[in-house]
Amino acid sequence: MDEPHCQRCGTCCRNGGPALHSEDAVLYRDQILQKKHLLTLRRGEWVYDNVQGRVEPLEQEILRVAGKTGSQVCIFFQDSACACAIYARRPLECRTLNCQAPEALASLYAHERLTRFDLIAADSGLGELMTWHETVCAYSQIADVCARLRAGNDPKARQELEAIVRKDINARQTLREKGALDEQSLRFVFGRPCTETLPAFGVRVVADRETVQFLV
Numbered sequence: 001m002d003e004p005h006c007q008r009c010g011t012c013c014r015n016g017g018p019a020l021h022s023e024d025a026v027l028y029r030d031q032i033l034q035k036k037h038l039l040t041l042r043r044g045e046w047v048y049d050n051v052q053g054r055v056e057p058l059e060q061e062i063l064r065v066a067g068k069t070g071s072q073v074c075i076f077f078q079d080s081a082c083a084c085a086i087y088a089r090r091p092l093e094c095r096t097l098n099c100q101a102p103e104a105l106a107s108l109y110a111h112e113r114l115t116r117f118d119l120i121a122a123d124s125g126l127g128e129l130m131t132w133h134e135t136v137c138a139y140s141q142i143a144d145v146c147a148r149l150r151a152g153n154d155p156k157a158r159q160e161l162e163a164i165v166r167k168d169i170n171a172r173q174t175l176r177e178k179g180a181l182d183e184q185s186l187r188f189v190f191g192r193p194c195t196e197t198l199p200a201f202g203v204r205v206v207a208d209r210e211t212v213q214f215l216v
């Protein structure tokens, strides 16, 4: 029987960019993958796990190739040519995936996953900011505060969540104002904004630097 082989139809690329593993760190060092191409999914954040087939909070941080703005199509997928812009240097999961033989990708699931802390030195200015943000905007804390807020019997919960959302907004705004990072790169450095991820915890807010408005 013929070995299953990839037809290069692009369906998997349209379903999202790959998670990264230790073998992919060289792609960042060679600037094939840059901050603007990457998305951090932080520990405790609710995400769809396409191997497990369900939405659940992440046990460990994941770094993945981002989708195009407003879509989950991999940022490197070229629709008109149905091709990968970095095919010769595509990440490990892309080289491994064959939808007709998915076992190989499934076996990579927990293999030496890369995080932003593998790429940014912890003692650099950016590394220190990432560590601070991870401490003050931790999803373990957010889950606890949101549960208390939903229960409706803890008057401090709203203030605490407001403070977390403000710190998340201010950290991003500070780097934006310095011209240090663009919008997409901020999603690598700090992950998705809390305002985007809170609905998975049962709380909706709209916020800017001055106001945090609760929609529950």
Ligand code: SF4
Pocket (backbone or CB within 6 Å): 005, 006, 007, 008, 009, 010, 011, 012, 013, 097, 098, 099, 100
């Ligand atoms: S792995 Fe499957 S879905 Fe992905 S490009 Fe190849 S044939 Fe298409």
Ligand code: SF4
Pocket (backbone or CB within 6 Å): 012, 013, 016, 017, 018, 065, 074, 075, 076, 077, 078, 083, 084, 085, 086, 087, 090, 091, 094
């Ligand atoms: S990096 Fe290339 S092969 Fe991998 S999902 Fe994106 S477009 Fe597809």
